Amino acid sequence: MIKINPIKKSDYFKILQIEQNLFKNTMIKKELNNFFSQSSFRIWKIEEDKITGYMSFYQVMDEVEIIKIGIIKSYQRNGYGSSLIKELKKLNMKKIFLEVSTENVKAINFYLKNGFKEIGLRKRYYKSKSGIKVDALRLSFTH
Ligand SMILES: CC(C)(COP(=O)(O)OP(=O)(O)OC[C@H]1O[C@@H](n2cnc3c(N)ncnc32)[C@H](O)[C@@H]1OP(=O)(O)O)[C@@H](O)C(=O)NCCC(=O)NCCS
Numbered sequence: 001m002i003k004i005n006p007i008k009k010s011d012y013f014k015i016l017q018i019e020q021n022l023f024k025n026t027m028i029k030k031e032l033n034n035f036f037s038q039s040s041f042r043i044w045k046i047e048e049d050k051i052t053g054y055m056s057f058y059q060v061m062d063e064v065e066i067i068k069i070g071i072i073k074s075y076q077r078n079g080y081g082s083s084l085i086k087e088l089k090k091l092n093m094k095k096i097f098l099e100v101s102t103e104n105v106k107a108i109n110f111y112l113k114n115g116f117k118e119i120g121l122r123k124r125y126y127k128s129k130s131g132i133k134v135d136a137l138r139l140s141f142t143h
Contacts, residue, residue, distance in 0.1 A: 004045070005045060005047075006042060007043045007045045007054065011051065014051050016029065018051070018053065018070050019054075019068070021072070022070045023068065023070065040060050041058055042056070042059060043055070043056045044088075046071075046080050046084055052072050053069070053072060053075065053081065053084065054068075055068065056068045057088070059091070059093070062094040064096045064097070065096075065097055066088075066097070066098035069084060092143065094142065095141070095142050098111070098116075098138075098140075099137065099138050100136065100137050101125075101126045101128070101134050101137075102134055102136070103128055108137060114141070115141050116141045118139055119138045120138040121136070121137055122135060
């Protein structure tokens with residue numbers, strides 16, 4: 001059975017491990033501790049027999065900003081990411097939004113499939129692996 005819950009301190013190591021395998025800019029343990037002192041920042045984990053991924057976001061008033069969603073490579077494309085989004089939608093926030101690199105086609109497809117719409121473009125917002133600045137696509141979901 002799939003379970004989604006806020007992470008605990010004992011999950012830190014695993015979450016950081018997943019994050020380091022997937023992203024270039026990663027959190028460190030100290031940052032995780034700092035994040036937890038901010039009441040608006042949340043990290044949820046998704047697990048079946050083991051943790052397969054996580055999602056971090058800010059929840060402020062009636063809006064949610066997704067910071068990251070990461071599913072362990074070998075578990076991708078099995079619906080775990082979509083399950084996290086489905087759970088987030090249950091919070092019934094007015095708006096869920098995020099920014100993603102225009103190079104991350106996989107993630108863009110993922111968000112579009114989950115009902116997000118393109119709302120804008122931030123030119124040259126991210127630095128890509130090759131050092132070139134790439135655009136960020138702004139996506140949003142409203143109920
Ligand atoms: C993007 C990500 C979170 C999606 O999670 P996931 O559990 O693999 O997604 P799902 O299984 O729910 O897939 C839903 C849809 O996403 C898209 N998608 C997922 N993986 C894809 C891939 N490898 N190539 C193209 N589209 C893909 C597809 O539209 C897919 O629907 P389909 O299988 O019916 O075609 C996951 O691939 C990931 O962790 N990527 C690396 C980190 C990242 O880029 N995160 C997002 C930016 S913060």
